Amino acid sequence: MESSKIVRALANVQDPNTGQDLITANMVLDLKVEGPNVSFILQLPKLDAGYKQQLNFACQEAILAVYPEASVHVHMQNPGATPQAKAGGGGPQKGNPLPHVKNIIAVASGKGGVGKSTVAVNLALALQELGGVVGLLDADVYGPSIPTMLGLQGQKPTIEKIYGKPKIKPLFAYGIPVMSTGFVVEPEQAVVLRGPRLSGIIKQFLEECIWPPLDYLIIDLPPGTGDVQLSLVQTVSVTGAVMVTTPQQVALADAIKAMNMFFLPDVQVPVLGVVENMSWFTPKELPDHKYYLFGKDGGKTLARKSNSMLLGQVPLVQGIREGGDDGKPSFLNKDDEITREAWLNVAKNVARQTALRNEMMAATPVVEVKS
Ligand SMILES: Nc1ncnc2c1ncn2[C@@H]1O[C@H](COP(=O)(O)OP(=O)(O)OP(=O)(O)O)[C@@H](O)[C@H]1O
Ligand SMILES: [Mg+2]
Known part of the structure; x- marks a missing residue:
């Protein structure tokens, strides 16, 4: 599996908050491809359950569309940068x-x-x-x-x-x-x-x-x-x-x-x-x-x-x-x-x-x- 293809797949996933894709918004960190395993950190501005689930599902779907055999692990993280x-x-x-x-x-x-x-x-x-x-x-x-x-x-x-x-x-x-x-x-x-x-x-x-x-x-x-x-x-x-x-x-x-x-x-x-x-x-x-x-x-x-x-x-x-x-x-x-x-x-x-x-x-x- 090529990580560039995975990046391109994730560039099709939109953050429902901002309308930006995950790559443009710099939300994907630490992408690793090892055998059939794809893992990365998804930096989120908030961690409410519905939002997390939606994005997790969208990432899985986008990657499986190019590599149906992949096993995808998304780690959600919230750096909580601003007081807002x-x-x-x-x-x-x-x-x-x-x-x-x-x-x-x-x-x-x-x-x-x-x-x-x-x-x-x-x-x-x-x-x-x-x-x-x-x-x-x-x-x-x-x-x-x-x-x-x-x-x-x-x-x-x-x-x-x-x-x-x-x-x-x-x-x-x-x-x-x-x-x-x-x-x-x-x-x-x-x-x-x-x-x-x-x-x-x-x-x-x-x-x-x-x-x-x-x-x-x-x-x-x-x-x-x-x-x-x-x-x-x-x-x-x-x-x-x-x-x-x-x-x-x-x-x-x-x-x-x-x-x-x-x-x-x-x-x-x-x-x-x-x-x-x-x-x-x-x-x-x-x-x-x-x-x-x-x-x-x-x-x-x-x-x-x-x-x-x-x-x-x-x-x-x-x-x-x-x-x-x-x-x-x-x-x-x-x-x-x-x-x-x-x-x-x-x-x-x-x-x-x-x-x-x-x-x-x-x-x-x-x-x-x-x-
Ligand atoms: N410093 C200024 N010099 C000249 N005209 C001004 C100035 N400030 C505001 N105006 C004009 O005064 C009018 C009222 O201004 P504005 O609509 O910004 O006020 P507002 O407080 O938002 O009003 P509203 O309470 O109706 O929302 C507008 O025609 C605006 O162009
Ligand atoms: Mg006014």
Whole structure:
């Protein structure tokens, strides 16, 4: 038996979590062929029984198809590398739907219209430029705006069957896998579906999508606290929250309310920091002028109240609004260095605070569903 043929056979076996084949994903180690015996180690991000069994069976089948006489031994191993991967979601029987996603970062605010979606999109792109592998989930089921912001409106994700189970394939924009209710629900329908039905969609997007292995999954939340936020913390281990606020006192009061959701006794999602958006207005023709239309210091105050840091200040500029409307986020506009710098600064701070958080704290426990 030739080991190269066995490798090729295993390259046809897909990890149902990521859609990647076992060889590309570097999951096969220590392959040995001795007489009729084929053995190898299969490195798995989680060890739940159904998943193990499925992969064991698929490996056996693939190898027996080329060498019917082979006797195949698969040793399953879980290196448990990242805190996210270890987050069991309440024990081994429940499993973690996204063990191959290192960090899940929620972008939240108390009030609508402060720029969460704008921050989520540009943060994702800036983290990617810093070398991260990033995905984006638009969890704003009531008013999904990510499809427009990324020029994906009207497109539909496809469904792929892996081991008989239908899985949703995210769409891609600028190299980033993206999922949004906007892809599957018409705006009129969203109003009718409201509440628990809609938040169920978020669970489905986390559990039944083929997310590739990611350093960061950025989640754009609807404003305030509600079913979607709850459904999120009950489904996955959220690494941390990025709070978005404007410098105004009113927006600030609401932001504190939203933050409290993350401080509820059984919700232990740490706040990574605060992005102050629309910090000052800079007209196109006067790029070095700053007009403080909405006051000052809102971001700083919120950071202090949440024991976190100010991740950055983003100016109110026409290009950011236009970029959102045109499906070409402002971070990608190389002509506007000031705005790009602002986003890069936010992304660097998010990356740093995430790394620090992972050094200092265990994975966020998944909130148990109380029935
Ligand atoms: N810094 C900025 N400069 C100019 N326009 C901005 C800025 N940030 C956001 N906007 C614009 O403000 C509007 C609201 O922003 P966005 O949709 O990101 O807010 P949101 O908090 O996600 O809103 P919602 O609560 O409705 O989800 C959009 O038209 C966006 O393009
Ligand atoms: Mg939004």
